[in-house]
Amino acid sequence: MVVSEKAVRAPSQARATGLSLISWVLFASSGSLAAAVMAAGWSPAEVTSARIVLAAILLVPMVAVLRPRALRFGRADLWLLLGYGLLGVAGVQLLFFVAVARVPVGVAMVLVNVAPALVALWVRVVRGTRLPGLVWLGIGLASTGLALVAQIWQGTRLDLLGVAAGLGAAICSAGYFLLGEHGASRHDSLGLTAAGLAIGAVMVAAVAPPWTLPSGLLTTAAVLGGLRAPVWLVLLALAVAGTVLPYLAGLRALRDLPAALAGVLSLVEPLVAAVLAWLLLGQSLGPTQLAGAAILLTGAVLVQLPGPRPRPDIRSGCKGRRSDQESSGARFGWR
Secondary structure, X not given: OHHHHHHHHHHHHHHHXXXXXXXXXXXXXXXXXXXXXXXXXXXXXXXXXXXXXXXXHHHHHHHHHHOHHHHOOOHHHHHHHHHHHHHHHHHHHHHHHHHXXXXXXXXXXXXXXXXXXXXXXXXXXXXXXXXXXXXXXXXXXXXXXXXXXXXXXXOOOOOHHHHHHHHHHHHHHHHHHHHHHHHHOOOOHHHHHHHHHHHHHHHHHHHOOHHHOOOHHHHOEEEEOOEEEEHHHHXXXXXXXXXXXXHHHXXXXXXXXXXXXXXXXXXXXXXXXXXXXXXHHOOOXXXXXXXXXXXXXXXXHHHHOOOOOOOOOOOOOOOOOOOHHHHHHHHOOOO
């Protein structure tokens, strides 16, 4: 029986890891797409608002028609939906753009990617789940690699509000992982993503109403890797490939992947974003950034080494189910 469970768990984690990486690669693609739109005259807040509102408009009706049961939530789910939509969708996007407007982009990237460490601390302190030493080592190496990729020493301006916004974005990002892990095991990924995007769209629309934008901005040409396309087409790609699909893939991954591990895998996003900026926008990577990329990937690999391993249940004589927190940690040997 133990061998059978182990054989099932390993492919599940491998599949979830793949989905999580796909999610962050897609999220990373949104950076170059958004940069092209902003170069055409849009502000960061306007791009964020149009992106999330359009994603909600596309996904919610589709789920309502094809899988209406996925949108059925109880009153007890209200806080989960509000938290996921306000923190995981709107909060992290808006606060990150506030940060990049006030501190260097590299510093903002490092601040928001404090999230994996926050998730690991939550799992250790609040849930009481022991994480293997390799997980902590992997988080440290990945964070160091990210700092090298982002080159945080470039630019000395330090704005307290910008730093606070970056750390706020990290807290919101940690909320995305923890709430996503909680909701993914209980609800359909399509329904939870649709509800989260709808709630997030209301929030960002209140900050930057997309319907107030001049219509001429939609037909302005955006440039990507030498190709020219109308802004509305780039925004459509940003909403589908850079928002809907990565949120869906990320939630589905969190059904079989601990939030602490998913958080570390998210550090791949700025690395992929840097590579895409190099290919599409001509922003080259230096030797230090390449070294940082190697360190970051090493850290991400180390986090995965503990792997899922069976844990004997020393309380086998006790009746009843273990709590979700206990089973989550035991399922991956993180107890």
